[in-house]
Amino acid sequence: MRYKHFTNANEDVSLISIGTWGTGELESFGLVEKENGKVTTKGIMKARERAVEAIQAGLQGGINLIDTAPCYGWGASERIVGEAIQDFDRDKIMISTKFSLVPDMARPERGGASSGGSYKNVMREVSASLRLLRTNYIDFYIMHYPDPYTDVAETMSALNVLKKRGVIRHIGLSNHSKEQIERAMEWAQIDIIQPPFSMVDREMEDLMRWAKSQGIDSLTYGTLGAGLLSGKVREMPVFDPQDVRRGFYRNLYNEENFAKFLKLLEVMDNIAAAHNCPVGQVAINWTGEQDYVGTELIGMGSPEHARENCKAFDWTMSEEEKAAIDRVLHEMGIGDIELLDWMKR
Numbered sequence: 001m002r003y004k005h006f007t008n009a010n011e012d013v014s015l016i017s018i019g020t021w022g023t024g025e026l027e028s029f030g031l032v033e034k035e036n037g038k039v040t041t042k043g044i045m046k047a048r049e050r051a052v053e054a055i056q057a058g059l060q061g062g063i064n065l066i067d068t069a070p071c072y073g074w075g076a077s078e079r080i081v082g083e084a085i086q087d088f089d090r091d092k093i094m095i096s097t098k099f100s101l102v103p104d105m106a107r108p109e110r111g112g113a114s115s116g117g118s119y120k121n122v123m124r125e126v127s128a129s130l131r132l133l134r135t136n137y138i139d140f141y142i143m144h145y146p147d148p149y150t151d152v153a154e155t156m157s158a159l160n161v162l163k164k165r166g167v168i169r170h171i172g173l174s175n176h177s178k179e180q181i182e183r184a185m186e187w188a189q190i191d192i193i194q195p196p197f198s199m200v201d202r203e204m205e206d207l208m209r210w211a212k213s214q215g216i217d218s219l220t221y222g223t224l225g226a227g228l229l230s231g232k233v234r235e236m237p238v239f240d241p242q243d244v245r246r247g248f249y250r251n252l253y254n255e256e257n258f259a260k261f262l263k264l265l266e267v268m269d270n271i272a273a274a275h276n277c278p279v280g281q282v283a284i285n286w287t288g289e290q291d292y293v294g295t296e297l298i299g300m301g302s303p304e305h306a307r308e309n310c311k312a313f314d315w316t317m318s319e320e321e322k323a324a325i326d327r328v329l330h331e332m333g334i335g336d337i338e339l340l341d342w343m344k345r
């Protein structure tokens with residue numbers, strides 16, 4: 001495992017981290033084995049066990065940061081993370097969790113969640129997260145999405161109070177623009193951001209470069225293009241209507257882009273074969289080479305995947321191989337996909 005020093009946070013963080021969105025959404029991410037097409041209690045329990053084992057395998061493989069959020073299964077992910085870390089030394093593990101997306105069935109147009117940056121909501125959410133995570137502090141507390149209805153000064157004052165009390169150690173922002181980050185910086189020290197970034201989604205590159213110049217490190221999400229860059233998806237997938245990724249990653253999984261990704265995968269296949277490694281390690285390795293990436297968050301639903309991902313830096317990509325990837329990305333015009341265009345509407 002490789003580690004990077006985070007400037008403002010003053011922490012050494014593993015270059016890959018465990019993402020747990022799927023951990024909270026086991027069924028809709030297809031991680032629950034069905035019996036005769038039906039979900040059973042046995043299937044759910046088994047998937048849960050594997051999710052715990054996956055987190056533990058990642059930690060044993062040298063990962064020291066786990067990323068979660070209350071909205072990943074509305075508490076389910078945080079609860080499983082809380083269970084998985086019990087046998088580990090808490091001060092050797094870092095946890096990032098989030099706030100501001102609150103279930104709100106009065107707002108169906110926002111998928112039943114609304115932004116909650118108010119002082120009262122931050123305090124309410126942090127209490128719930130601490131309980132589910134079975135811990136008395138959170139290492140990175142991240143505002144999941146900007147709240148258009150609350151002055152960021154109020155949100156940051158809540159975070160400063162929590163930091164002063166030792167309830168949270170560092171402050172982060174996810175899915176925020178440069179202007180929104182700068183505004184928050186007027187009120188609090190911002191230690192990290194959490195934007196999307198992968199070979200096929202490089203829209204946030206400039207933002208991450210700027211953030212690094214401010215001492216703010218990036219926890220990038222979607223490293224494996226929601227599974228696509230692991231090489232396991234070679235045909236346009238048919239997502240279950242319940243699968244939350246269908247909407248979130250819809251710009252990756254459309255016919256036009258998908259055809260381009262298959263070309264990229266051909267180049268990645270060759271590199272993987274030369275190093276006798278799985279294709280996913282090529283994506284992880286390439287991403288880790290970008291100096292503005294602090295840590296790559298990777299969703300790992302099984303201990304086998306976790307172990308495989310932890311070995312991604314056991315080999316080094318040659319300059320020719322990097323150039324081959326960059327060439328195909330450039331030729332195919334991939335990398336410019338606006339993954340979160342729906343957010344800007």
Ligand SMILES: NC(=O)c1ccc[n+]([C@@H]2O[C@H](COP(=O)([O-])OP(=O)(O)OC[C@H]3O[C@@H](n4cnc5c(N)ncnc54)[C@H](OP(=O)(O)O)[C@@H]3O)[C@@H](O)[C@H]2O)c1
Binds near residue numbers: 226232
């Ligand atoms: N802040 C935000 O708004 C935001 C948004 C999205 C995600 N995130 C965070 O970022 C994390 C990562 O993003 P993501 O989970 O959406 O996408 P991702 O990491 O790009 O992809 C996860 C997918 O890759 C598969 N995978 C992982 N390792 C593999 C391997 N070795 N071989 C084959 N397949 C493999 C996983 O399958 P298995 O599950 O079967 O292992 C899963 O289907 C999330 O879990 C979450 O913590 C944050």
